[in-house]
Amino acid sequence: MTAISARPSAARLTAATERRRTRTPRQRIGRIVLYALLALIAVIYLLPFYVDIINSFKTDEDASLHPLALPATWSGAAFATLFGASDFPVWVKNSFIVAFFVTLGRIFFDSLAGYALARLRFRGRGVIFAALIAVMAVPNVVLLIPKFLVINELGIYDSYAGMILPLLVDAAGVFIMKNYFESIPVSVEEQARIDGAGTFRVFWSIVLPMARPAVVTITILSFQGSWNELSQFIVSSSSPQLTTLTKGVASLASGALSAGNQYPVKLAAAFVMTIPVALAFFIFQKRLLNTSEGAVKE
DSSP, rough: OOHHHHHHHHHHHHHHHHHHHHHHHHHHHHHHHHHHHHHHHHHHHHHHHHHHHTTTSSOOHHHOSSSSSOOOSOOOHHHHHHHHSHHHHHHHHHHHHHHHHHHHHHHHHHHHHHHHHHHHOOHHHHHHHHHHHHHSSSSSGGGGGHHHHHHHTTTTTTTTHHHHHHGOHHHHHHHHHHHHHSSSSSSSHHHHTTTOOOOOHHIIIIIHHHHHEHHHHHHHHHHHHSSOOHHHHHHOOGGGGGGHHHHHHHHTTTTTSSSSHHHHHHHHHHHHHHHHHHHHHHHHGGTOTTTTOOOOOO
């Protein structure tokens, strides 16, 4: 078996080598230009992160005078100010609480709604799906005032419930789950139904485990979206005890700590804020919509 599986790999390697040898000078120049362009785009994209990281370890004066240079003296004063002279730990706690419950809610409700639209046949199914697509096209800023009015009318303004409940279902997440469920053969559910399993049992025990790549994708997108959410928290809370990282960092950017530009403190807050999302993405990036996982042949 090992020898058989090794032959195609060797053949592919030989074919790739032959293609490289048969490239014309024009093709090689075009490939070099393409890679140079991609490298330039990568540098432009990564430059803000570079500026963020190096300036968070500078003094206020050094960051103002030499924003692109490495620190003359590496200093952690910005992080000490951030964690010791501000409510940054409270912001981190609130962001984790909201992101945790929003992520769990979206995994469950987006999966349920996606499965219903993909498998169940009921009147108005097409209208609901069309409305789902329409919701995805509506800018969030248009819904800010209606959200505030609904939250205030329900009596959940300035509470975790008002911050979390409106985010528990996401139209894009339902769309992703629906499409993935439709790619799973119906035949895998038939045996479970023959054995007497109900619709929810089939969904929970059979179909949802097979949709693991889509679930991982929803998990990452939900965590990232709720962690970076700002507009929802502006209209749903005003108490300092419920301030999230996005609201807190925005207040820092508008000069909340005063006393100079405070560039290192602001950039240190932005740097710390990006760490959880970056870690989650790099850990699970190989599982994002890996359609080869859980595939079933009919």
